[in-house]
Amino acid sequence: MGEKMLQLFLYFGVVPLVISFITLPLTSTNFLITTILPLIIGGCIAGGIASRILIKSDDKRGLSLLFFFPLAYTAVFWAIFMLISGGFYGANSWLFYSILHIAMAPIFFMTMLMGEGRLFLWAPLAYELAFVFAIFLSLLIKRACPTFNKKQMLTVITVFVIAMGTGAAVQWERSKTVLPSYGFEYGGGYSSTDLFPYDVTNPDHILPQLETASTFTIKKVSEMPILDGAEAAYPVYSAFANAVYENIGNLDRAGEIVSFTNTIYSYERLLSGEVDIYFGAEPSKEQQEMAKRQGKELVMTPIGKEAFVFFVNPDNKVDGLKVSEIKNIYSGKIKNWSELGGKNERIIAFQRPKNSGSQTLLEKIMSNTPIMEPLKEDVPEGMGGIIEQVADYRNYDNSIGFSFRFFATGMKANPDIKLLAIEGIEPNPENIASEKYPFTASLYAITLKDNPKPQIEPFLEWMKGPQGQEIIGKIGYIKN
Known part of the structure; x- marks a missing residue:
């Protein structure tokens, strides 16, 4: 038993820790790839060496199971911390996850600084999968066939699959309300367009x-x-x-x-x-x-005078909305474009940050109708890790967004958006000047x-x- 634990400590403690330190000077603009590649290479080399020990071992069943155990360990704790954090890699709870993967400490330290939360899973998993793959490849080449305790092996594989499925389900649910960052550069720290x-x-x-x-x-x-x-x-x-x-x-x-x-x-x-x-x-x-x-x-x-406008992708069949329909969209009652005469696609309704001018006007339109939680994005903050902020508009086929007409068609003109008529009235200069357009607003x-x-x-x-x-x-x- 002591020899098995020594093997576990060596291959899943010492070796990945050494590789983790090696990856530090390799940090580049593509931090994810330059971190995972050395782990894959190191895992393959370590697995190849371990396969020789496995072939010579008298307890092939126990040792082979031991080499599979870290995969289940990583998957289970990743799933647990995904449930705890709700899938947000910027949560403080991931610090405790890092302690449970102490061999990856240097990588996880950089992960938290660089805002690349995906490495909490993919760093250990890349090494462990490469390790197991190298063992199977070596055994196949040498035509060696160690026996497995099928019940124990099936248990480990089942735990791995269930844990990965659980973590993936949390991530899938989160993807419905949180988008990956576009990495927007904000002029002066605040502007979303070139001023x-x-x-x-x-x-x-x-x-x-x-x-x-x-x-x-x-x-x-x-x-x-x-x-x-x-x-x-x-x-x-x-x-x-x-x-x-x-x-x-x-x-x-x-x-x-x-x-x-x-x-x-x-x-x-x-x-x-x-x-x-x-x-x-x-x-x-x-x-x-x-x-x-x-x-x-x-x-x-x-x-x-200005117009507060709603817009969609030009391919959207919907050309206009009623005020009641806008309220139902942004309260979450209407969730599919098919309910409005469009395609059978989920409505992705973008909002703006609290107390911004356009969000204030949306709140005025919604009146006493509660507004659903806005879509957010995970934003890497360099030395500050990862934060959540309200996601900026993305011109997906099923998106809807809002802004001021001048900003949407002038300052940050986007030829790939279509302004919607409200109650059948277009937001054109004539309708704004006469205030016939329902969402005419004043510039103060x-x-x-x-x-x-x-x-x-x-x-x-x-x-x-x-x-x-x-x-x-x-x-x-x-x-x-």
């Missing part, structure tokens, strides 16, 4: 120019209101600053004056006094309550009532005037 074409410091920017010189200008840097807002509003307030702020493109502080941190953070900056004017859709209930708690009174100045310039900067009020008046509206129209929004 540089709208940057006032970009000499080749595409910001619209006024037909005549601006009737309102701010010359002193100290008097220039600090601007921030939603991603979809960035081109608007950047164009305003370009027209009104004298020589803004050449100022050292241009990036601070015309800033961008997205809806959630810029709103917080407005309340803290870091920002003078916030541009975007109406604030969410939580954001309004935040202002009340801080004793701040918001001044909401509508400067343009939001300020704090107690802000003492003298240039804020005349700047807001200019935005509502002919030149401000000229820029609104040229950007792609609808004039008030």
